[in-house]
Amino acid sequence: MQFMLDNGIATRRGIMCAHREPAYSNGTWRAAGSLAESERAQDECILLPLYHDLTNDQQKYVAAQLRAAIANGAGGASL
Numbered sequence: 001m002q003f004m005l006d007n008g009i010a011t012r013r014g015i016m017c018a019h020r021e022p023a024y025s026n027g028t029w030r031a032a033g034s035l036a037e038s039e040r041a042q043d044e045c046i047l048l049p050l051y052h053d054l055t056n057d058q059q060k061y062v063a064a065q066l067r068a069a070i071a072n073g074a075g076g077a078s079l
Contacts, residue, residue, distance in 0.1 A: 009061075
């Protein structure tokens with residue numbers, strides 16, 4: 001994510017897991033099952049810029065920077 005930001009692209013975590021937040025400490029809620037997939041998604045996914053005015057050139061730039069981040073091993077990313 002830092003590599004992307006250093007190249008002018010703001011990113012965020014892909015999802016937020018409420019059960020990992022301090023307000024939901026153990027004992028204040030109960031999941032119906034495992035939340036492993038949600039936790040994996042939070043740990044491994046990011047949100048990329050996506051909005052109606054994003055031009056094709058901007059999309060290509062974001063994709064190119066993402067490829068560069070992966071190729072450089074930024075953040076341990078892999079495809």
